[in-house]
Amino acid sequence: MPENVQEQLTKHLTDAHSIEEQALQQLRKAPDIAGDKELARVFQHHLLETEDQERRVRERLAARAADPSKLKDLAGRAGGFGMVLFARSQPDTPGKLTAHAYSYEHLELAAYDLLALVAERAGDSETATVAREIREQESAMADRLAAHFDRAVQASLKDLEPDDLESQLTSYLADAHAIEAQALQLLEQAPAIAGDSNLAKVFRDHLEETRTQQTIVTARLEAHGAGPSRFKDVLLRLGGVNMGAFFGAQPDTLAKLAGFAFAFEHLEVAAYELLQRVARRAGDDETARVAERIATEERAAAGAIRGQFEPALDAALRAQGVTA
Ligand SMILES: [Fe+2]
Ligand SMILES: [Fe+2]
Numbered sequence: 636m637p638e639n640v641q642e643q644l645t646k647h648l649t650d651a652h653s654i655e656e657q658a659l660q661q662l663r664k665a666p667d668i669a670g671d672k673e674l675a676r677v678f679q680h681h682l683l684e685t686e687d688q689e690r691r692v693r694e695r696l697a698a699r700a701a702d703p704s705k706l707k708d709l710a711g712r713a714g715g716f717g718m719v720l721f722a723r724s725q726p727d728t729p730g731k732l733t734a735h736a737y738s739y740e741h742l743e744l745a746a747y748d749l750l751a752l753v754a755e756r757a758g759d760s761e762t763a764t765v766a767r768e769i770r771e772q773e774s775a776m777a778d779r780l781a782a783h784f785d786r787a788v789q790a791s792l793k794d795l796e797p798d799d800l801e802s803q804l805t806s807y808l809a810d811a812h813a814i815e816a817q818a819l820q821l822l823e824q825a826p827a828i829a830g831d832s833n834l835a836k837v838f839r840d841h842l843e844e845t846r847t848q849q850t851i852v853t854a855r856l857e858a859h860g861a862g863p864s865r866f867k868d869v870l871l872r873l874g875g876v877n878m879g880a881f882f883g884a885q886p887d888t889l890a891k892l893a894g895f896a897f898a899f900e901h902l903e904v905a906a907y908e909l910l911q912r913v914a915r916r917a918g919d920d921e922t923a924r925v926a927e928r929i930a931t932e933e934r935a936a937a938g939a940i941r942g943q944f945e946p947a948l949d950a951a952l953r954a955q956g957v958t959a
């Protein structure tokens with residue numbers, strides 16, 4: 636049995652390493668899309684941190700792997716936790732880039748929360764310490780991004796005529812609608828995977844809330860005269876922040892499902908934070924008001940999901956015959 640939890644720890648470390656490799660790719664491109672000097676600096680700074688994170692995770696993997704060829708196999712393992720989550724998305728504006736990055740930092744945060752927990756159960760205090768330290772860096776990066784939502788919107792909207800502002804608002808509303816459609820898809824499937832756990836209850840509760848949110852967003856779209864055909868177009872477009880890969884990812888444990896969902900809720904938080912700002916600029920106070928309220932609901936849902944990381948991890952270990 637102890638061997639089993641050791642294997643789990645190595646898998647989690649491998650996942651963390653994949654996530655960092657993907658983060659490096661994204662962060663090398665991000666400054667060019669940022670459209671704002673300060674925002675670009677935020678990404679550049681985190682690129683340096685991420686290089687260090689990748690190295691630290693690689694060192695922990697090397698310290699644990701007796702057989703280097705086995706280590707190489709693990710490193711090449713496709714799928715895993717974060718690998719495909721955002722692989723195909725290509726944010727086209729500073730706003731979408733920031734939303735995407737904000738969600739990604741929360742995916743990392745979840746991965747390191749889980750890594751620290753598994754490391755504790757495996758008695759590897761050094762890995763647990765590394766995981767907690769990196770988690771704090773991811774969390775701080777997420778906060779910095781949130782502090783730059785204003786600038787991201789400004790950079791996305793600069794040079795637009797007033798008419799374009801109205802069409803931008805409709806576009807952000809349509810993105811919110813598309814994200815809620817994906818949230819519904821996720822939340823309808825999640826309870827079946829989560830069994831009769833508390834996590835399943837969290838998902839069910841948020842499913843109800845999500846239906847209401849989508850109804851509200853639909854009403855705001857209609858208030859802007861977004862007709863059915865245009866509506867359909869934007870639904871297919873999936874909001875520019877492509878979450879399609881999310882559903883192909885198939886998290887292999889309950890804990891990873893929770894981590895994915897946590898990151899997804901933060902994509903929603905970011906979408907509503909941006910929508911709120913665009914709506915204010917367009918003079919639509921009603922949309923700004925509902926966006927602010929829904930962002931608060933998404934944050935609360937994310938918090939409830941994070942509260943289930945530890946029980947979900949222990950349930951996943953039990954399901955795999957690992958005694959913690
Ligand atoms: Fe990272
Ligand atoms: Fe990060």
Ligand SMILES: [Fe+2]
Pocket residue numbers: 818841845900903933936
């Ligand atoms: Fe949500």
